[in-house]
Amino acid sequence: MAEKILYEKEREEIDVVIADGFQIQSITDHLNGSDVLFTKDTLTKKLTLGNANARKYASTLLFHQ
Numbered sequence: 001m002a003e004k005i006l007y008e009k010e011r012e013e014i015d016v017v018i019a020d021g022f023q024i025q026s027i028t029d030h031l032n033g034s035d036v037l038f039t040k041d042t043l044t045k046k047l048t049l050g051n052a053n054a055r056k057y058a059s060t061l062l063f064h065q
Contacts, residue, residue, distance in 0.1 A: 003051065010047075010054035014061070017045055024062040027055075034058065 014036070022038035022045060033050035036058045049055050 007053045
């Protein structure tokens with residue numbers, strides 16, 4: 001159950017950044033999860049995702065951009 005809660009939290013974070021007009025610039029995998037870099041004009045934001053399903057969700061969004 002804790003994994004589902006973490007997934008929902010991380011997915012919500014992604015959705016909020018996307019709703020603010022940011023687009024995914026890159027996804028970098030590492031031992032602690034993935035860093036997702038978002039850009040909007042000259043602004044950047046970075047989220048670190050630890051949940052595997054949230055990482056898949058971000059990858060899918062990047063693919064469909």
